[in-house]
Amino acid sequence: MAAELRLLGDQRTGGGERLLAIALCAYVGLITIWPLGQLLLTAFRPGDEGQLLGVMRDTLSSRATGRAFWNTLTLSLMSVAVSVTLGGALALAVGLLRMAFRAALSFLILMPLIIPSQVTALAWIELLGTQSPILSPLGLAPAPGSGNPLYSGFGIALVMGIEHMPLVFIAIRAALKSLPADLVEAARIAAIAPRLVLARIILPVTLPSALAGALLAFTAAVGNFGVPALLGIPGRVPMLTTLIYQRLNGFGPSAAGQVAVLALILTLMAVAALALRGLLMRHLTMRIEDGRRFRSGRRAPLWAQGLMWAAVLVIAVLPLTALVLTSLVPAIGVPFSVEVASLEQYRAVLANDAVARAFANSLMLSCAAALICALVALPLAYLATHRPGPAVAAIDLLAEAPWVVPGTVVALAMILAFLPPLPGIGVSLYGTAAIILIAYLARFLPLVLRPVAAAAQGGDPALDEAARIAGIGLSVRLGRIFAPSVLPAALAGAVLIVMTAMNELTLSALLWSSGQETIGVMVFSLQYEGNSTAAAAVSVLSTLLLFALCALADLLGRRGGDVLPWRG
Amino acid sequence: MPHIRASGLAKSFDRTRVLHDIDLDLPEGAFLALLGPSGCGKTTLLRLIAGLEVPDAGQLHFGDRMILGPNRFVPPEDRNLGMVFQSYALWPNMTARGNVEFALKARRLPAADRNARVEEMLRAMGLVHLADRRPHELSGGQRQRVALARSLALRPSLLLLDEPLANLDAHLRHRMLAEFRRLHAATGTTFVLVTHDQDEAMAVASHIAVMDDGRIQQVGTPEDLYRRPATPMVARFIDHGITLPVTVATVRDGRCDLTVGDGALSLPGSARPGRGWLCLHRADLRQAEGRGHLQAEVLSQTFLHGRYLTHVLPQGLEVDSLSVAVDRPLPVQSRIGIDITGGWVIDRDPQGPRRTAPAAMVHAHA
Structure with missing residues (x-):
């Protein structure tokens, strides 16, 4: 009794709160801890003849593993180089120079982060392919039959680098925004040349953030599935994420042990980068005094503005344009021209049952995930803020795990946990939409939990105490006092979940089954079947839907604070 | 109305002792001020009485009822008390009337009784014309009145006030002190007020407990403390x-x-x-x-x-x-x-x- 008391809080923790804490522990335990635990157990399983760690030794010594590991490491590092070069230059230019249309420019720079990987990859394929609707008229497209130059390690690194560039951009931009004006003004009064101010004062202060952003980009690259799937599989460049996918697709559950080991390697790479980032942030971050923020009065020279718009055009506008133009081609193989442009592809995909089903599934699944995650995040954040205890603190932390590890790992963990028939019912969740939903619930919970918990932490604890003293019960307190105080954050977080879940591919690629397609899976399989024009049409439709959600989120974000990456 | 008895209350936060061996014996209907420099433990003692903190040791009785003791903890909602917080803690999504009414609704008081009581409280606090405003549309003094009306609407037998005047200007402070005295006389409720300002304590309290370094140095009437200090x-x-x-x-x-x-x-x-x-x-x-x-x-x-x-x-x-x-x-x-x-x-x-x-x-x- 006493031990249970301590675990769930202290004497102040009421009976209802205890029950709630137990229910939340059960929930997080079932959807997060158990699947990830299964994955660990599987990876450490003995071999067929019972050798200690046999599965792990076999997998680690295989050549395919070595190649995938090496590709993942080198291509991720190369992509980080692209992200840092692009993101760093753009962040410095936007942060240090005054120019017109800065907000529009910032939004376009962040676009690669908002567009799902598979759509980005597809857009680049269309842009640089032999049939490119933009390069062909200019005579710049690769010669027919020469293959797409992006189906290569170089292509993967380039596209991932561009996709994750906003992570570096955001980090450096934030550091520049917090740069105190005094530092720069003191240097200018001491007659130090602007070039030196940049090199010796501004850059050193932003360096830790740049490194942190780079490590975040590395983590994202290691876990990326969409780009390696669309570029690496046809290009025969295996990465860890795609190797897991291909092994599971090819050999089914019998490959579980091997892929669990691959997933473990993937997790270790991602977690190592994040741990290094935490270390850097702790030791390198300079204590900077608060003060008036630095705002440059220097106007961007025309050449610099031109260069930036050109970069943004290439990064964000051209690929999407190529995608749209491809989707307007009446049939595969027909070169694009204004005369042939038609909405035939859209008519075809909208008439296609599978596509309609995919849109319905993705909408349903992402909305359900957002709703349930918000409903779970509210009481969890409440307990973590108002009734902290070791048990609640532990699930608050563990709930973060599925977002930290690569999505492929989460999907695999779900298969390992829910492929065997559920005890009691005898039904397996694999092959139903439920397994995808559970994966979404586990992976996306932090997207709403973090902002809600932050809002709860910032609130006045006396609001709840006053209600308690007034004798108001837990459910009314939660519904009428706590929920309204964190509602904007919860709404913004929920919209972020809908946006992320609706277009994700990583989880559903491993978990989907016929009848349970998602939009991401649809794009991937249409492209895989060679129907790239239909894939382009579906991508354009899903991107339009995404932009509509962005607008909605922006509207809510005005009240919800800076939960959204392009605000602030 | 209880006669509050505390014995041997002790509390630490992260190994720092903030309350040592607190003994207190307060008659019914008293107006006690917990007075001391900041960090002396007075707010912690108030929160122990409210049930918002749990002591490491000690007992607390309201009359014959054990509120706190070995294996006994009556949760705040069952202590029949009212509390006014330093921040007032008005629920921002409800109007002034909503704040006063909310707990009565939650207790399923019949609508007629409820409305009568809410009107009575609003009138007593001079809030009738402000009843439909939200907290952010009220001044500091008005919020204070709403907070008082909200806690008194439940007719608590004990009202706890945590530095209620800290956020008001000097003029308003004197008016609120007079208001406290009036309410104390009118309701017969036991009041416990936390303050670091001795003039405030002297102005309203029938008893003052001077605290320092987590201990009660002396409890007495204002004159006792002035003429016959114990420490x-x-x-x-x-x-x-x-x-x-x-x-x-x-x-x-x-x-x-x-x-x-x-x-x-x-x-x-x-x-x-x-x-x-x-x-x-x-x-x-x-x-x-x-x-x-x-x-x-x-x-x-x-x-x-x-x-x-x-x-x-x-x-x-x-x-x-x-x-x-x-x-x-x-x-x-x-x-x-x-x-x-x-x-x-x-x-x-x-x-x-x-x-x-x-x-x-x-x-x-x-």
């Missing part, structure tokens, strides 16, 4: 009191014969023969006609309230300086005599001040 801390804290080291020769019928410096005098007190503290206020010092009880050197003078406030350094005493009001200007470094016309004598243990007040027990409602 040197209380003597120095209340109205900028002065303590002079003295030697007590004999004690008879509550009067102590003592020497201070080389002067001798007889004053009331609780001291035993030996080393003692003479506790004084500025009003107990007067310039002597002749040699006086103390000899002192004039350091400086300020003209204040029609007299010359004179800062002097007493000779042969280990004290910094004293201030005495005199009628004429005096040259710096001149010598004057000072008479002591009153005071209270307490023990000065070689081990330091005594741990707790001799009687933290209050007998009657003053």
